Structures are given as C-alpha cells and as structure tokens.
Amino acid sequence: MIENKVNLNQTQFSVEEPILAQPVTIDEQLVTADLPIAKKSRFSKWWWLGGALLLIAIIIIIIIWRMPHDNTPVNEETSPISNEQILSPLGQRLETTKKLLKTADPTVQELSFPPLNLELRID
Amino acid sequence: MMKRLFFLLILLVGGLLFVSTTNFVQETNVMAQSAILQKENLEAELIKLNDTYRGQLSEYRLAERNFLIARDQYNQLQTLASINEVVESARTVMSLRNQVLITYLDLLRINLIAAEGVEISLKQLVLERLETQRKWLQAHQQALAATSDREQFNRLSDTFIDQTENLIAVSQQTVSLLSLGKLQNVFDRLVLFNQSLVIEEASVSGKQAGSNIALTERALRETERLNQSLATLLQTNWSNLDVGLKEDSISGFYGNLSKALDPIYTDLNKLVAFLQERLGQL
Numbered sequence: 001m002i003e004n005k006v007n008l009n010q011t012q013f014s015v016e017e018p019i020l021a022q023p024v025t026i027d028e029q030l031v032t033a034d035l036p037i038a039k040k041s042r043f044s045k046w047w048w049l050g051g052a053l054l055l056i057a058i059i060i061i062i063i064i065w066r067m068p069h070d071n072t073p074v075n076e077e078t079s080p081i082s083n084e085q086i087l088s089p090l091g092q093r094l095e096t097t098k099k100l101l102k103t104a105d106p107t108v109q110e111l112s113f114p115p116l117n118l119e120l121r122i123d
Numbered sequence: 124m125m126k127r128l129f130f131l132l133i134l135l136v137g138g139l140l141f142v143s144t145t146n147f148v149q150e151t152n153v154m155a156q157s158a159i160l161q162k163e164n165l166e167a168e169l170i171k172l173n174d175t176y177r178g179q180l181s182e183y184r185l186a187e188r189n190f191l192i193a194r195d196q197y198n199q200l201q202t203l204a205s206i207n208e209v210v211e212s213a214r215t216v217m218s219l220r221n222q223v224l225i226t227y228l229d230l231l232r233i234n235l236i237a238a239e240g241v242e243i244s245l246k247q248l249v250l251e252r253l254e255t256q257r258k259w260l261q262a263h264q265q266a267l268a269a270t271s272d273r274e275q276f277n278r279l280s281d282t283f284i285d286q287t288e289n290l291i292a293v294s295q296q297t298v299s300l301l302s303l304g305k306l307q308n309v310f311d312r313l314v315l316f317n318q319s320l321v322i323e324e325a326s327v328s329g330k331q332a333g334s335n336i337a338l339t340e341r342a343l344r345e346t347e348r349l350n351q352s353l354a355t356l357l358q359t360n361w362s363n364l365d366v367g368l369k370e371d372s373i374s375g376f377y378g379n380l381s382k383a384l385d386p387i388y389t390d391l392n393k394l395v396a397f398l399q400e401r402l403g404q405l
Contacts, residue, residue: 123273
C-alpha cells in the first residue's frame with residue numbers, strides 16, 4: 001500500500017515538466033500599461049558624492065592640523081627617562097625652571113676673561 | 124545641471140580649504156623646525172667653540188712658557204740666534220693669545236645670542252662692541268704675521284696692552300648681561316608658572332573645604348609679595364646695568380656682580396620652594 005503512494009525514484013523532481021511545453025503568452029495590456037515607477041530619491045548620487053568628498057577633506061584637514069601638536073614635545077629639556085616622566089605637566093615645567101636656576105648662580109662664573117699674560121714684551 | 128554645479132563647487136571649496144590648510148600647517152611646521160634647528164645649531168656651535176677654546180688655551184700656555192725661556196736666554200746671551208729665537212716665540216705666543224681671545228669673544232657672542240631674558244637693545248649694543256673688538260684682534264693678528272723686527276713686536280705689544288682695557292670691558296659687559304639675563308629668564312618662567320598654578324588652584328578650590336581655601340589664599344599672597352620684591356630687585360639691577368653699559372663704565376657693576384645678584388638668586392630659590400609647596404597641595 002505504501003509503495004504505491006510514495007515515488008521512490010529520487011532522481012525525479014517533484015515538479016517536472018518539459019521546458020516550453022506550452023508557448024509563453026505575453027499580455028499586451030500589461031506591456032503597454034503605465035507601470036508605477038520607483039520614486040526618485042531627493043538626493044541624487046552627486047549630492048552624496050560631494051558630501052562624502054567634503055567630509056574626507058575635513059577629516060584630512062583635522063588630521064594634518066593635529067600633527068604638529070603631536071610633534072611639539074621636542075622640548076629644550078628632552079631629558080632621559082627620569083622622575084620627570086611621572087610628573088604632571090606643571091611639575092615638569094617647575095623642574096625645568098629649577099634646572100635653569102641652578103645654572104644661574106651668580107657666584108659661579110664660567111665665562112670670565114681668560115687667564116692670559118696681557119703684557120708680553122720682548123724687552 | 125544645478126546639482127553638478129553644486130558638486131563642482133563643493134569640490135572646489137574643499138580643495139581650496141585643503142590646499143590652504145596644508146600650506147599653513149607646513150609653514151607652521153617649517154617655522155617651528157627652524158627655531159628648533161637654530162637652537163640646536165647654537166648649542167652645537169657652543170660645544171665646538173668650547174673645545175676649540177680649551178685647546179687653544181693649553182697651546183697658548185705651552186707657547187708662553189717657551190717664550191719666557193727664550194726671553195731669558197736672549198737677556199742673558201744677547202746673541203743673534205737668541206734674538207731670532209725670542210722674536211719667533213713672541214710671534215707664536217702673541218698670535219695664540221689673539222686666537223684665544225677671538226674664540227673667547229665668539230663664545231660670548233653665541234652665548235649672548237642664545238640668551239633669554241635679555242632686552243634686545245642691550246643685547247644688540249654689546250654684540251656690536253664684541254664685533255668691534257673681534258675686528259681689532261684680527262687686524263692685530265695680521266700685523267703680527269707681517270712683522271719680523273724685534274722693535275715692531277714691542278710696538279705691537281704696546282698697542283695690545285692699550286687695547287686690553289676695552290677687551291676686558293666688553294667681556295665684563297657680556298658676562299653681566301648674561302648673569303642678570305639668566306635670573307630674569309627664571310623669574311619670567313616662574314611668573315608664568317604661578318599664573319598657571321592659580322588657574323589650577325581655582326579649578327580645584329570648588330572641591331576644597333573653607334580652611335583649605337584660606338590656606339591657598341594666604342600662600343598666594345605670600346607668593347605675590349615675593350614676586351613683587353623680586354621684580355623690584357631685578358628692575359633696580361637692570362637700571363644700574365643699563366647705565367653702566369650706556370656710559371661704558373661697567374667695572375663698578377661687574378665688581379659688585381655676585382653681591383648684587385645673590386639676593387635675587389636666593390629669592391628665586393625661595394619662590395621655587397613656595398610654588399613647589401603649592402603644587403604639592405593640589
């Protein structure tokens with residue numbers, strides 16, 4: 001009983017019919033009728049392209065603008081790894097000034113007149 | 124059509140903005156880099172000059188010893204050979220002395236150019252005087268090279284002795300300017316630092332209790348008082364130095380330099396301690 005109802009041929013498709021068995025008929029009315037056209041977007045591709053380019057230009061400008069600020073820490077006192085690195089910016093400024101103050105001691109004079117004999121004479 | 128025009132306009136504006144910004148940033152970079160390069164060049168030149176100066180000074184000392192020996196021999200022997208020997212050693216030692224002084228003046232010049240905290244007009248005045256003395260030494264050097272007679276050497280020695288007063292004066296003027304300029308530079312930096320610290324303290328004071336605010340205000344008043352005192356001291360010294368430079372009579376100021384500047388140095392150290400204490404309380 002079961003064998004008669006179920007088709008056991010697995011190579012056969014369930015819906016199988018010869019191609020172009022029946023000629024295709026085109027409805028003339030459908031072809032000539034005004035089909036509803038998809039509504040055009042308010043912003044054409046030119047708008048989007050222009051906006052995108054402007055955005056890219058602004059991003060590049062911002063990146064370039066920020067570049068010198070990243071390079072500025074070429075400071076007069078680019079000291080080696082020291083305690084200064086863990087100091088706050090204000091702390092670092094004060095440390096730099098303290099170093100300058102050490103070199104400004106008026107009792108230490110490095111550029112005094114050279115020790116020369118200024119009265120050299122043959123006779 | 125309008126949309127395309129709009130697109131082109133956006134492209135044009137964006138392009139112009141990009142080009143102008145790039146140029147501006149490049150110019151700013153070039154300026155900053157040139158300032159850094161200039162500073163680095165000055166520092167490199169100072170190191171080089173210092174080495175040259177030390178080398179020339181040791182050469183001079185050796186030549187001076189040789190000259191003194193040759194002169195003693197000449198005084199004892201009075202021979203043609205000893206005259207020849209003393210003349211040649213005199214040429215060498217005098218030439219080396221001029222070279223040492225030229226290098227020394229160059230050292231002073233570069234230090235003065237690199238100095239911060241010195242008024243431009245005073246800097247310019249002393250730089251011109253340094254240049255005048257340098258030219259005199261170069262001319263004297265040429266005269267030495269062209270001289271072969273013992274009497275001429277003695278005359279050149281005399282002209283040098285007459286010039287030493289000017290050489291020493293310009294050295295004292297530069298050293299005085301540099302010393303006071305260094306202290307002024309530190310003071311200027313501390314004043315700016317104090318302003319930044321006041322802003323920082325103001326932003327923090329909202330979170331502080333009443334007693335802490337009173338403490339901060341008292342510390343600020345003490346710092347201001349010290350600032351005022353330092354500004355007056357510096358001003359007095361600048362006035363004295365200005366008079367000394369313009370009247371070309373620096374020896375009084377220079378002789379008193381250490382004594383006059385020491386109170387400023389002490390007060391600056393005190394100011395640094397105050398600021399550090401306030402910074403620690405943040």
